[in-house]
Amino acid sequence: MRALTVADEARGVKLDDLGCIICLLYLDIFTPSGKHHLEGQTKEGCHLLTIPLCGKHHQIPSNTGEWICRHSAGKYSGKALFEQTYRPESELLQITNEMIGS
Numbered sequence: 468m469r470a471l472t473v474a475d476e477a478r479g480v481k482l483d484d485l486g487c488i489i490c491l492l493y494l495d496i497f498t499p500s501g502k503h504h505l506e507g508q509t510k511e512g513c514h515l516l517t518i519p520l521c522g523k524h525h526q527i528p529s530n531t532g533e534w535i536c537r538h539s540a541g542k543y544s545g546k547a548l549f550e551q552t553y554r555p556e557s558e559l560l561q562i563t564n565e566m567i568g569s
């Protein structure tokens with residue numbers, strides 16, 4: 468993983484305060500989140516291309532389709548279904564950036 472810059476750290480705090488962007492947009496609730504990297508964790512600026520996702524929306528697959536998980540394998544997981552169900556990641560990034568004012 469690429470080392471965090473001061474700007475990355477500042478963004479991280481704002482993302483933590485915002486909580487999962489999917490839970491916020493679709494359920495209108497705050498859920499503690501981790502960071503999903505749209506373009507990996509090694510390139511310059513990669514930590515600025517991040518959106519906050521909760522455990523379920525990021526890594527924990529559903530057995531029933533109650534939610535769509537961005538990662539992992541299975542019937543209710545994966546980037547394509549995630550973007551189809553919610554929004555393209557690029558749009559989620561844009562919305563996130565607007566919400567945190569950056």
Ligand SMILES: [Zn+2]
Binds near residue numbers: 490524
């Ligand atoms: Zn969520």
Ligand SMILES: [Zn+2]
Binds near residue numbers: 502503525
């Ligand atoms: Zn991720």
